[in-house]
Amino acid sequence: MSVADPDLRAALDAVDAKALSLPDPRYPALLRTIKDPPQTLYVRGDVELLSKPQLAIVGARRATAMGLKLAEEIAGAATRAGLGVCSGLALGIDGAAHRGALIAGGSTVAVMATGVERIYPHRHSGLGEEIAAAGCVVTEFPPGTPPLPHNFPRRNRIISGLSLGVLVVEAALPSGSLITANIAAEQGREVFALPWSVAHKGGTGCLHLLRDGAKMVQGIEDILEELDSLYGLQLSLLERPRTGPADTGARSDLLALLGYEAVSVDQLSAASGISSADILPELSRLELQGLVDRCPGGYIRTR
Template identity: 50%
Template structure:
């Protein structure tokens, strides 16, 4: 695509008050962004748009987008219009796809099947570890992990995918010339190096409250499904889950203690029809034939995880018969929280399995690893 064509996309994208839906209506009539910028009142009427948009388009047509084009000339910086071949195919299917995406990193990864993992910005330690381990395990199967770069569950999900050398996509709420939250500046840098950052927001856009729902529709829109790990009853993660349902995506939720306020959002989703998730296999089974691992990337990520010394010791304490968490606490001398967390990791890695009564048993792989 020529810079003149990109400039037209950028000007249309920056047209105040038009929005992604209005721009799509206009492009449906004109077929090209420059023609959309030049649309007369009759063309606007055919597109179902008010004549007042002509003034906005007049202003947009004179915008200086040289800084945007200079940004796109930098290594691994990309501008991806909705009609482009590098645009995420799943995102194009939603009713209001972004007109233009800014991207930093390997934009070919946007073609990978994605699972979104979202949740509280202030998770419990167990919630953070669940997000990390689910992401690490699922990314090792070839699924990309999408999230919103926020503190808490989002960050843990990105970290888990990076730890498995898998694919991760971070959807930002600001322009990509800044990082929000600032505490994730290093995480954003690492995602840009081995994954991809994307944003609908034009460069220079600061964070606003209204930016998060718009970002959330992209997180769910690029994904086959959304997994909610921990969320309060009133939570932005529930907005993402609602959008996923409206977009025809799968919604998954991990249940938790009835005493944990961050379990209430997940329990609400389950009551409303979300799939209850106990293991990563529950997600892979539900997605079924909707996804395929990309061999070149997945090959580096599918090496089996070997338990560390602490996990090997817990495997040894299990013996060869089904055992409860309470019995393992007594045998190991660890706290119930530590045992539960370690069992989650071992289960995701395929070293243990759950059986009736909430007990755990070593798998054949776990037997080999404890020898």
């Protein structure tokens, strides 16, 4: 079904929604960099928020009172620091994160596994409409799509793909939130987790993430410290045209040295004469633009 389809057009118009195809300049550049970006996004609300630097906040549906409180507080702190908050509109931690962002006067993006006109779960109908009015709701599924179980894991890659990093506030084992965290790591995003007591079964998933290399979070400062360089890079992408000036200087040098076999940062530094400290930010910029990918052993060129 194309956007030209009159039934689709009518369904989108009925809820004041837009369809963004992959080549659309409004399509979020960061999401374009994942290996399987949605071909179309259906959006209600402020489309520009999809390209704003964001922190994904996810966690258990059956969260504790403390988990809900922390999610709301961290979301509020993130928005006050200039980040948008992205989550999945689920019960529990997701809902608390969205509310925290709204209460703080910030922006929030809800990624859904249903059609754009169908807020799910029903208990979040009011919250979903509030997000559509003050932020945006987005989905890759066309209008009329019901809440099918196999669509929820697919939407997780969009939550992480839109974001600079993913914070898991509270999660047991197994957990859908850990799927999101694993996808985030595969996408080259930062992964954060709260350090729960070993006696708290609902936090076991967070402890496993920390064991496997996630960044421990005790406050928003821990997140901002890790995201600082990527935050600046995404802002610079927003400020420059996608096809703007750019094949000069360090970028041109690095692209010329990269091929389809992994090249390490040390090898790039030795070949280009550029210090590793200067190469890493430029590689991150190229990665955000979809020109290179991180892989075992270093970086490869994608086009």
